[in-house]
Amino acid sequence: MATQLLRQLVLGGAGSCASAFLVHPFDVVKLNLQLRGMAPCASEGSQENVILRMWRTGGPGSFVKGAGTAVARQAVFGTTRVGTFHWLLSLSNNPSSAGVKLACASLSGIIAGTASNPLDVALVRISQDSRLPKEQRKGYTNLRRTLCLMWKEEGPRSLFAGVVPNAMRSVALQISHQVVYTYAKASLVKVLPNQKKNVVQAAASTVAALICSFSTMPCDTLKTAQMRRGAKRQNVAACAAALVQDKGVWRGLWGGWGGLGAYAARQAPHTVLTLLFIDKLNALFR
Numbered sequence: 001m002a003t004q005l006l007r008q009l010v011l012g013g014a015g016s017c018a019s020a021f022l023v024h025p026f027d028v029v030k031l032n033l034q035l036r037g038m039a040p041c042a043s044e045g046s047q048e049n050v051i052l053r054m055w056r057t058g059g060p061g062s063f064v065k066g067a068g069t070a071v072a073r074q075a076v077f078g079t080t081r082v083g084t085f086h087w088l089l090s091l092s093n094n095p096s097s098a099g100v101k102l103a104c105a106s107l108s109g110i111i112a113g114t115a116s117n118p119l120d121v122a123l124v125r126i127s128q129d130s131r132l133p134k135e136q137r138k139g140y141t142n143l144r145r146t147l148c149l150m151w152k153e154e155g156p157r158s159l160f161a162g163v164v165p166n167a168m169r170s171v172a173l174q175i176s177h178q179v180v181y182t183y184a185k186a187s188l189v190k191v192l193p194n195q196k197k198n199v200v201q202a203a204a205s206t207v208a209a210l211i212c213s214f215s216t217m218p219c220d221t222l223k224t225a226q227m228r229r230g231a232k233r234q235n236v237a238a239c240a241a242a243l244v245q246d247k248g249v250w251r252g253l254w255g256g257w258g259g260l261g262a263y264a265a266r267q268a269p270h271t272v273l274t275l276l277f278i279d280k281l282n283a284l285f286r
Contacts (some may be wrong), residue, residue, distance in 0.1 A: 005286065008084030015277030016078020019270050024070050026266035027062040029054070031127040033262045034224045037247075037255065047262045048276045049089065057149050058130060066126040069143040073119035081112035081170065082278070085178055098179070105174040113170030118159035120166055124227040136228065153282040162226035169219035173271075176212035181275055184208060201279055202272070209271035213264040218253035220263065 020027075027036060033050050054062045085108040089095045092104070120142050129140040140146040150158045185204035218240075225231060225239055234242075243252035256262045 005083065005087050007282075008086040009079055010085075011281040011285065012082025012278055013079030015238075015274050015281055016074040016082070018277050019273035020070050020074040021067060022273060023266055024067045026262075026269070027070060027123075028063055028127060030262045030266045031124060031224065032131060033259060034221060034255065035124075035128050035131060035228060036136060037058055037259065038225055038228065047258050047265075051263075062130060065130055066123050069119060069123045071145075073116050073123060073142055076119060077112050077116035078274070080115050081108050081174055081177075084108035084111050085174065098183070101179050101182070102175065105178040106171045108178075109171035109174035110167045112174070113167035114160075114163055115167050117163045118147060119143070119222065120160055121150070121161055121227045123284060124203045124224055125150070125229055128228050130137060146280050159209055161231065161233075162223040165219045165222035165226065165239075168236075169216045172215040172219060176208045176215065177271065177275060181205060181208040201276060205272040205275040206268075208275060209268040210264075212271045213260070213267040216267065217255070217260055217263050221253055221255060221259075227267070 029047065029051055032045060036050060058065070059270040084102050088104040088108060089101070092100045095101055122140070125138075125140045125146050126142075129137050138149060140149065142283060147159065181204055185200060188195075188200045188203055192203075221243065222236060222239055223241065226234075226236075240253065246252060250256060251259070256264065
């Protein structure tokens with residue numbers, strides 16, 4: 001049992017890190033689009049405008065800035081959420097129950113989201129800092145420097161800014177990855193019994209990715225709003241109310257079609273790749 005759990009821990013982390021590295025440029029664009037929309041007196045602009053501005057101001061390097069932090073985040077987040085889920089599931093007398101899987105996915109999501117929160121904050125701060133004029137930057141150039149500066153200047157509490165929406169996002173993501181994907185795959189096997197395993201896995205991961213993108217977007221917007229430098233310290237309800245009052249529900253929490261499109265461009269491939277990588281690694285090391 002211990003060996004099985006360790007394998008899930010390692011393979012879950014490896015699959016998450018690999019997919020995070022591959023989709024990181026999309027994550028940078030998504031963060032820049034969110035931060036642009038939250039800046040005072042700034043128009044949100046389109047995804048294309050954000051990409052062009054990033055290219056003009058920072059060149060190709062601006063799309064991979066913070067990649068090390070993103071991989072480090074997944075090393076903590078991906079490993080914790082997959083490993084904790086399987087450990088919790090192993091404690092149950094009825095691990096195949098949908099209710100048990102839902103409960104295990106939710107609890108493991110809360111634990112993983114909380115554990116990786118400092119790395120999430122660092123990723124937001126690095127992206128935010130790179131958008132500012134040089135004279136206004138804080139020098140958030142890498143993970144270690146960012147965390148040290150935040151601890152020194154804002155205190156340890158700053159490392160857990162946005163932890164509530166981040167944990168909520170992790171719960172929604174875990175349910176999509178561990179519950180929706182499992183049942184989608186089982187349903188597709190019944191509907192398409194003659195299809196190759198790879199086709200079924202790809203189709204099931206796509207279903208999970210679409211649900212994951214739509215369900216996690218509001219929480220992702222809220223966590224970015226609370227994690228950025230200069231954000232007002234307020235609870236999740238107050239933060240959501242401020243965004244909705246300013247832009248309405250659709251544009252405030254989902255960023256409109258442009259914001260959702262940018263988020264889905266990052267989240268959907270990340271979900272598909274993570275699920276496929278973990279399945280393949282499990283099959284390879286079985």
